[in-house]
Amino acid sequence: MPTHPPDKLLIATHNPGKVREYESLLADLPIQITWLDAEGIDLEVEESGSTFAENAILKASAYARHSGLWTWADDSGLEVEALDGWPGVNSARHAGPHASDADRTAILLQKLKDVPPEKRTAVFRCVVALATPDGRVWTTSGSSRGIILNEPRGSGGFGYDPVFWVPEYERTYAELSPHEKHAISHRGRAARRARELLLKLLSD
Numbered sequence: 246m247p248t249h250p251p252d253k254l255l256i257a258t259h260n261p262g263k264v265r266e267y268e269s270l271l272a273d274l275p276i277q278i279t280w281l282d283a284e285g286i287d288l289e290v291e292e293s294g295s296t297f298a299e300n301a302i303l304k305a306s307a308y309a310r311h312s313g314l315w316t317w318a319d320d321s322g323l324e325v326e327a328l329d330g331w332p333g334v335n336s337a338r339h340a341g342p343h344a345s346d347a348d349r350t351a352i353l354l355q356k357l358k359d360v361p362p363e364k365r366t367a368v369f370r371c372v373v374a375l376a377t378p379d380g381r382v383w384t385t386s387g388s389s390r391g392i393i394l395n396e397p398r399g400s401g402g403f404g405y406d407p408v409f410w411v412p413e414y415e416r417t418y419a420e421l422s423p424h425e426k427h428a429i430s431h432r433g434r435a436a437r438r439a440r441e442l443l444l445k446l447l448s449d
């Protein structure tokens with residue numbers, strides 16, 4: 246598909262943890278991995294879409310156009326079924342720009358305080374978009390199901406991990422090792438699919 250194989254892939258994030266995770270996933274691909282801070286890119290792209298896919302495509306396309314590089318961007322969040330999918334695409338922002346993960350989790354638990362365990366089901370979703378500077382774009386997605394607990398458990402991970410209970414493991418995401426979480430998580434699933442897609446695009 247590429248007119249000539251790209252030698253560099255831009256990961257569209259300022260988060261070094263995400264970069265490390267994607268770097269190790271893509272280590273054996275014939276492409277060098279870079280990220281916004283390493284390229285000195287300070288363009289901010291507003292996540293104004295109403296779905297994870299729209300936001301991932303917005304970011305990947307804008308940074309690919311801006312940088313001239315093949316670009317990988319993701320968007321993710323939590324959908325709670327008893328709350329009609331809230332907080333969804335606003336998972337990172339629903340409590341305002343200065344709130345912490347703990348603040349956002351406390352609001353979620355407050356909203357669910359009268360909801361019984363069997364109705365506290367939730368889905369984490371992630372979409373990865375791959376875009377080229379000339380405007381082509383592909384997406385992959387992944388999801389993982391769990392139950393929102395009444396109170397946090399565990400100290401690993403980030404975001405809503407301490408209240409996201411995985412019945413098969415009888416632990417929360419915050420009680421899994423990064424390796425265990427990556428094997429079953431929405432982001433791990435979407436990223437492994439994007440890796441396969443990229444591998445194919447690089448060899449076409």
Ligand code: IMP
Pocket residue numbers: 319320321322323336337369402403404405406418430432
């Ligand atoms: P983003 O895709 O990095 O913008 O993340 C969106 C938001 O969704 C994060 O700030 C978290 O609140 C939530 N989120 C996404 N993935 C996870 C996860 O794996 N664990 C916990 N929270 C997550």
